[in-house]
Amino acid sequence: MLTYRYHIVNVFAEAPLTGNALAVFEYAYEMSDELMLALAQQMNLSETTFIQHSDKAHAKVRIFTPGGEMPFAGHPVLGSAEVISRLKGGQDLMTLETKAAIVPLWFRDSRWTLQVRAATLRRPAASNSQLASMLSLPVADLKANSFFVDSGNEQLLIRVGSRESVTRCQPRPEEMLQHAANRFGLAKVYVWHRDREQITARYFAIVNGMLIEDPGTGSAAANLGGWLYAHKQVPTRTVIAQGDQIGRPCRIYLEVDENGRVFVGGRVMPQGMGEIRI
Template identity: 40%
Template sequence: MRNYAFRLVNVFAESQFGGNPLCVFEQADGLTDVEMQLLARQFNLSETSFILPPEQAGASARMRIFTPDMEMAFAGHPSLGTAHVVKQLQAGDTQFALECKAGLIPMALDQQGIWTLVAPYRSEVQHGGVQTRPCELPPAQVAAMLGLQETDLLSAPVWVNTGSEQLLVPLKSAAAVAKAQPDSAQLASWPANRVGRRMAYVFAFDEPVESNPEPRQVTARYVFARSDGGFGEDPGTGSACANLGGWWMAQGQVVPVSMVISQGVQMGRPCRLHLEVTKDQAIRVGGRVIEIAQGQVQIE
């Protein structure tokens, strides 16, 4: 019998039972790929992460990230939650790098208790900027798939990739974000990203884009197609928050800029995400991590 310790943490949380839940396995040596996938399916959270010894120079630890259905090269809230656990285990620095399949992710903990990551898209800046591509469906059709009108759109939906490609759907108001309801009957027609995942990150600025509040307040939701059919919703999505920073730059907006994103309220899991796009175009995503439980899994 093999024992594997895990911790349950809430990421982007402002209270004990807010935020996006994450399971982190402290020492995953000896687990096979199949076992990691089965454990992610067992916990049935949006992601489960596994800590392993680093393979790249400069990393304090390596992490692998699994949804209940697949492994991911990068995800935001698992990176922040894993960083919290790595620091606890190693009694280490407040700044270090985590290794994942997307590369090295710089992590930092500030004096206010907010963990921040730097999105792994920097090489793309050297080749013309953030990766974007037009959505293959007309804006009116995307709006209809979300139960919205084309007049609810601030601009055309677009694919953005600053670490994980997602469809960003800018809306004119927080009310439009709240009323978005993906139509499961149209799931087969929903556009998929380059690895076959179907999702949409809908968001709206509380103030007009032309205004200049600091930080900007944003309301957002992230919906995704489940493997068993229908749509689910993620309470706090760090990779999509990073893509919002990429969208901002792709729109030719001024940097530096900072934003505070509210997500998960309608799910009863309020999340607060901090986004900063620096003058040199680094994208930083941050939030608090609250640990709520520890345990062990026994594997035969």
Template identity: 35%
Template sequence: MTLQSHAGALPAGLIDVFADAPLTGNPLAVVEDADALTEAQMRRIAGEFNQAETTFVMRSDRADRKLRSFTAAGAEVGGAGHNALGAWLWLAEEGRLGSLDTPRTFHQEIAGEVLPIVLEKIDGRIFGRMRQSRLNLFSPLDEPAALASALQLQAEDILVEPRPRVAGTGAAHLLVRVRDRTIVDRAKPSAEALLDVLASVGGEGCYIYAFDPASPDQAYARFFNPTVGLWEDAATGTAAGPLAAYLAREGLMGETIEIEQGTKMGRPSILRLRLVPDPELSGAGVVVMRGGLFI
């Protein structure tokens, strides 16, 4: 059941993305009908919500909706990750998109790109499948010593198959494979040192991951992004997508992979990806707050 709209207010709320239950997954603030807001207002509203990201939904003459997303620190982020998937799941849960008893494809304008997303209802829940852009690879990191130091790990903790490198399918992040999940959890990045490493390789954030030895189609990850004031993120689709594409390019995964993220933060999230051939990110969400935003 949706709440009655408040006169003069913008519909807004919170949705936990990549979640099966409230207070898990990665929370996202969503603001609808945001066309009249200035960029400065969007940045301040994102700071008011103080979530990892706040997504503003607007009209588009190129797609079904236009999305803009900002971190709590006011940095605008692109790419089709939890910021976009969560916005569409919100719209669907609020009844803005009509019936989803059969799969329906919508198109979203994000940072100048138009990308498809498929929404459907399965066993009473709404799921989204969202295509990302083609993989863009940067030069690999040849010397891991500075990176290991920035993460407060040992150089031998970082594996070279595949080599650490920046990759993107909408946003460019440094992908770093370590020996096992205990090493992932042991990482305690120094923001200043990690910023220096990311600047040297042209990366926005750092995605540390390890494979499950018993299940090669599963990985465990954490994400740090000091460049936009986001210390750690519970579920990062813009990092999971390029990771899947990069692993497939190196022959280290099949068509699908599941990535567990956010567990160290107490916000367990599961990101599911398949290659078709570009990464397709899928998941569901749980609305935890509905209301109106008065400006």
């Protein structure tokens, strides 16, 4: 019988039992892809990560949802950094290898921050009217310049005119599959509104045929940084409020400098640990 040790951490959390939960398996060097997927399905969280050896960075992080592996996601990388730091006695500066890129991270002011690669943008084929219908919103609620943005995890970003519009949106799964599928055929939508120095956002995806809402999405925050740079709304420093509508409030710190460098951060709170025996 083999024993695998894991940690549960909450990322983007400002208080216990908030934020976006993550399971992190330590020392997953000999795990097969099939076993990692099975363990992610067993944990049944939005993502589960597996720490492995890397010749290019301090560690490699494999990221799995219950449906499969992801090249990059923000909250799994930040949460894994906290676990790796604890395993290494408090390391506060590191690089982590993901399938998308080598990600630099550091711990400062009680939160972990990562830097992402430059984003690419492309316009969706759908009209504003079609996107509004997809979100069950009046077309007047949508602002211009919806884009697919990719800084490691391509998603459709849709800007709306008010926080109330963010709260009211109710995506239609069949229309998401038609209008919000990225270049890999995965339907992912990030709806956001900026009010001075705070952004309100919600993130939706179709996973295994079901509509899910993620409480705190670091990759989407990174993509938003790319959007802000492309639209010359930099330098900027802001906080993204996400997850309140589903009872898991997250606060994501986003900074974009005048050179287009995007930094995403948040607090990581350890909540527990355990073992799985197979």
